[in-house]
Amino acid sequence: MLKVSPSPHIHGKESTRKLMLNVVIALIPALIVSVFYYGIGAIIVTAVSVLSCLLFEFLIQKYVLRKPISITDGSALVTGILLAFNLPSNIPVHIIVIGSFVAIVIAKMTFGGLGNNPFNPALVGRVFMLISFPVHMTTWPVPKGLGTGYLDAVTGATPLAILKGGLARGQSMSEIVGQLPTPAQMFLGNIGGSMGEVAAIALLIGFVWLLYKKVITWHIPVSVIGSIAIFTGILWLVNPEKNADPLFHILAGGVLLGAIYMATDYVTSPMVPKAMLLYGCGIGIITVVIRVYGAYPEGVSFAILIMNAFVPLMNAYIKPKRFGKEVKHG
Amino acid sequence: MLKTFPTGGVHPPENKLTAGIPIEYLPVPEKVVIPMSQHIGAPANPLVAKGDNVKIGQLIAEGKGFVSANIHSPVSGKVSKIDTAADSSGLKQPAVFIDVEGDEWVEGIDRGKELVMDIKLSSEEIIKKCFESGIVGMGGATFPSHIKLNIPSGKKCDVLIINGVECEPYLTSDHRLMLEKGEEILVGVSILMKALKVEKAMIGIENNKPDAISHLTTLAASFAGISVHPLKVKYPQGAEKQLVKALVKREVPSGRLPIDVGTVVHNAGTAFAVYEAVQKNKPLIERVVTVSGKSLQKPGNYMVRIGTPLSWLLEAAGGIPADTGKIINGGPMMGKAVSNTDAPVVKGMSGIILIPASEAFREVISPCIRCAKCVSVCPLHLEPYLLMTLTEKGMFERAEAEKITDCMECGSCSYTCPAGRPLLDYIRLGKSTVIRLARQKVL
Numbered sequence: 001m002l003k004v005s006p007s008p009h010i011h012g013k014e015s016t017r018k019l020m021l022n023v024v025i026a027l028i029p030a031l032i033v034s035v036f037y038y039g040i041g042a043i044i045v046t047a048v049s050v051l052s053c054l055l056f057e058f059l060i061q062k063y064v065l066r067k068p069i070s071i072t073d074g075s076a077l078v079t080g081i082l083l084a085f086n087l088p089s090n091i092p093v094h095i096i097v098i099g100s101f102v103a104i105v106i107a108k109m110t111f112g113g114l115g116n117n118p119f120n121p122a123l124v125g126r127v128f129m130l131i132s133f134p135v136h137m138t139t140w141p142v143p144k145g146l147g148t149g150y151l152d153a154v155t156g157a158t159p160l161a162i163l164k165g166g167l168a169r170g171q172s173m174s175e176i177v178g179q180l181p182t183p184a185q186m187f188l189g190n191i192g193g194s195m196g197e198v199a200a201i202a203l204l205i206g207f208v209w210l211l212y213k214k215v216i217t218w219h220i221p222v223s224v225i226g227s228i229a230i231f232t233g234i235l236w237l238v239n240p241e242k243n244a245d246p247l248f249h250i251l252a253g254g255v256l257l258g259a260i261y262m263a264t265d266y267v268t269s270p271m272v273p274k275a276m277l278l279y280g281c282g283i284g285i286i287t288v289v290i291r292v293y294g295a296y297p298e299g300v301s302f303a304i305l306i307m308n309a310f311v312p313l314m315n316a317y318i319k320p321k322r323f324g325k326e327v328k329h330g
Numbered sequence: 331m332l333k334t335f336p337t338g339g340v341h342p343p344e345n346k347l348t349a350g351i352p353i354e355y356l357p358v359p360e361k362v363v364i365p366m367s368q369h370i371g372a373p374a375n376p377l378v379a380k381g382d383n384v385k386i387g388q389l390i391a392e393g394k395g396f397v398s399a400n401i402h403s404p405v406s407g408k409v410s411k412i413d414t415a416a417d418s419s420g421l422k423q424p425a426v427f428i429d430v431e432g433d434e435w436v437e438g439i440d441r442g443k444e445l446v447m448d449i450k451l452s453s454e455e456i457i458k459k460c461f462e463s464g465i466v467g468m469g470g471a472t473f474p475s476h477i478k479l480n481i482p483s484g485k486k487c488d489v490l491i492i493n494g495v496e497c498e499p500y501l502t503s504d505h506r507l508m509l510e511k512g513e514e515i516l517v518g519v520s521i522l523m524k525a526l527k528v529e530k531a532m533i534g535i536e537n538n539k540p541d542a543i544s545h546l547t548t549l550a551a552s553f554a555g556i557s558v559h560p561l562k563v564k565y566p567q568g569a570e571k572q573l574v575k576a577l578v579k580r581e582v583p584s585g586r587l588p589i590d591v592g593t594v595v596h597n598a599g600t601a602f603a604v605y606e607a608v609q610k611n612k613p614l615i616e617r618v619v620t621v622s623g624k625s626l627q628k629p630g631n632y633m634v635r636i637g638t639p640l641s642w643l644l645e646a647a648g649g650i651p652a653d654t655g656k657i658i659n660g661g662p663m664m665g666k667a668v669s670n671t672d673a674p675v676v677k678g679m680s681g682i683i684l685i686p687a688s689e690a691f692r693e694v695i696s697p698c699i700r701c702a703k704c705v706s707v708c709p710l711h712l713e714p715y716l717l718m719t720l721t722e723k724g725m726f727e728r729a730e731a732e733k734i735t736d737c738m739e740c741g742s743c744s745y746t747c748p749a750g751r752p753l754l755d756y757i758r759l760g761k762s763t764v765i766r767l768a769r770q771k772v773l
Contacts, residue, residue, distance in 0.1 A: 003656045003690050004419075004667035006755055008741030010342055010499070010685075011693050014748040019701065073696065115697035115749075217706070271702040271713060320711040322733050323571065324581040 020074025022213045026206030027081050027261065033189045033199035034089065038141055039148030041089035042195045048093050050080030052100035060109040075114045079103055082122035085196020085257060086301070087129070090141045090153040095133050099125040119308045120268045123301050140192040158193045159186065159252040163244055164297035172241040186251035197257040207260045216264045219273050223280025224259035225250055231288040243292070255287065258300035268308045275318035282307045332537055334562035335572040338709035340742045342565055342663060344538055348502045348622050348629050353510055355633045356646050358430055362405050362637030363415045364390065366424045368676040369466040370473050371397030376426055382409045387436035387613055390426055393461070399474040400464035404615035404635035406434040418640065418659045418673035419666055428637070439612045445513050446609040449521055456525040456608055463607035464614045468599030469493060469568070470660055472678035475604065478594050479525045485589050490523050490531040491577055494598035495561060495568030497536055498661025501681040503618040504598045506631040508535070508542040511602050516546070516553045518601030521608050523555060526594055532577050533558045533598070536567055565663060566740040570595050572709050584736050614677060619643065623684030625651035634675050640682060641671045655690030658683040663741045693750025704743035704753055710736050714743035714753040721760030730764045737761055
């Protein structure tokens with residue numbers, strides 16, 4: 001018996017699961033750094049987040065949608081890790097479970113599951129938690145090394161909170177700088193913040209992996225980081241006493257985690273390179289506007305969610321330049 | 331930096347198993363079946379009847395209409411019937427059945443091996459000869475060659491492009507031809523240049539054939555105006571528009587032909603067929619077919635007469651292996667699945683590929699994760715994910731606006747999709763529906 005089907009008769013080696021696992025691999029360096037600085041809490045938060053994301057996806061698929069179970073495709077695993085990376089490492093378990101519920105059940109499954117959600121599930125979960133549990137979500141443990149306990153960690157402010165607070169009190173940059181960590185500390189992740197966002201070096205190693213494995217292209221991360229650098233650079237040049245320098249803005253908070261891992265979420269980002277650049281610049285600009293002029297010290301999550309909303313519009317109107325379009329007919 | 335088309339394309343495993351195997355001339359089978367439709371356009375009109383004796387090279391069917399091609403008898407013998415025969419896809423086509431007797435050739439065909447350099451025919455005579463000899467595009471598209479040589483009034487051609495890319499995995503028939511019949515191909519190119527009245531010809535060859543590149547480069551030094559260009563190995567480098575873009579940096583507009591940007595593209599195999607027709611007076615009655623597959627006993631490049639049953643050809647290659655799951659007419663990216671191994675070899679058959687059952691399966695379809703890989707590999711810069719959705723939803727007007735008819739069905743999107751989605755299946759459906767609606771003036 002011969003099989004017949006239309007061409008092509010061969011298929012590449014890529015699969016959804018492989019892509020997702022490569023994202024997980026890219027996130028491992030950041031997880032290691034996180035455990036190194038924040039101890040057991042980082043492991044507990046990640047484990048709870050991942051397990052509850054997988055469980056909620058399983059329950060919805062089995063009992064509500066009654067569809068084949070696809071939790072092994074890796075997408076809920078990635079959501080779980082990213083959600084955890086956006087949380088402080090001393091956050092109580094029940095809050096994580098609530099956040100996972102919002103991320104998976106409300107932000108993903110209600111829209112039809114993988115591929116259909118307009119907003120990044122992990123970020124929807126994170127923002128829901130930020131609004132519902134503002135104290136827990138903004139009490140950051142100070143990096144004290146492997147021995148750090150879970151709920152009893154010593155807490156302190158993030159660099160962005162120090163900056164915002166200082167400026168609010170009318171201090172100038174030269175006064176605030178002394179309280180801020182050095183760029184080297186920020187590069188290595190020896191600062192307060194969400195557990196996965198702090199170590200620039202680890203996130204950049206993961207970025208190289210994602211590019212090497214062709215999981216993502218450079219367009220979104222570079223346009224996010226580039227637009228933040230340009231925008232904050234202009235503000236800094238205009239008034240260095242009231243504005244932090246661009247390097248600080250890039251290394252502080254969730255810029256790298258957001259630009260490399262959250263904004264590049266396939267489902268919620270544009271399909272065409274031109275649109276990716278526009279989307280990335282939008283995220284960068286909104287982030288800086290929130291950080292500099294808004295009430296929150298950090299704005300990456302909001303910026304990505306706001307730009308997520310524009311993605312369907314971009315996909316509808318921003319088209320690749322079709323082959324053979326611009327040439328004059330002979 | 332090697333030349334190539336700028337964006338899109340994929341890198342399927344090359345599997346050129348037969349690249350090192352010289353062309354082997356197979357004996358003539360006992361019976362042949364000659365389909366009347368071996369080319370794009372109207373089927374040829376049979377000129378023989380049951381019981382007629384035919385000689386090798388005798389015209390047995392005449393091309394009728396503007397786009398059509400003559401067909402010659404590849405064997406000598408007796409016409410047993412004129413009937414329909416199932417082609418390799420199982421579709422019935424009118425055909426001439428011939429029982430082989432003896433080895434009688436039509437007079438005037440030069441069967442000698444010596445190279446004939448001197449081109450005696452004029453431009454018009456060459457074009458006429460190509461039509462008379464039934465020459466069609468040998469790369470698989472089978473477009474009658476003489477039409478491409480007639481430049482429409484008001485258009486100009488300044489460069490002839492020869493396609494020696496052979497970007498499909500497995501296929502090596504052009505590769506072997508370029509190695510073994512290099513001089514003949516170059517004379518053929520010179521003939522095509524004379525027919526088109528151009529001074530310049532560029533031969534594009536993918537860089538995975540360094541032996542063919544260096545061989546032709548050396549030979550081309552003594553041919554005026556012919557240059558050889560290595561191209562980056564990237565599928566579909568051999569697609570006409572992608573090849574023109576790579577070699578002369580011109581983009582053939584949507585819905586137009588290479589002549590609209592001053593080029594004409596012919597296959598390397600066609601150049602050889604043109605040489606034989608013009609210099610040797612030999613019509614198109616045989617071709618090189620790559621028979622390949624990982625479990626095949628005797629894969630190779632076989633020179634066979636048109637009309638030879640596939641089963642006979644496969645027998646010569648060691649028989650169909652037990653683990654065969656799928657047989658493909660052409661390459662694995664754009665070829666057609668074979669359902670009928672009794673079907674005959676036709677002019678456009680560049681290869682027969684046997685895929686083991688373990689590789690002959692479709693991926694399980696999972697939801698589109700909008701990874702945009704289909705968009706980034708599309709060499710025509712279309713959005714396959716969108717075209718599939720539009721077709722699924724029956725939104726053909728929008729599909730037309732999104733240029734669904736530009737799709738050349740190279741299969742890069744389906745090949746690359748991590749979710750295993752049958753993008754090209756839907757795009758084909760959408761494309762044919764759009765074309766049909768446009769004909770009916772509904773859109």
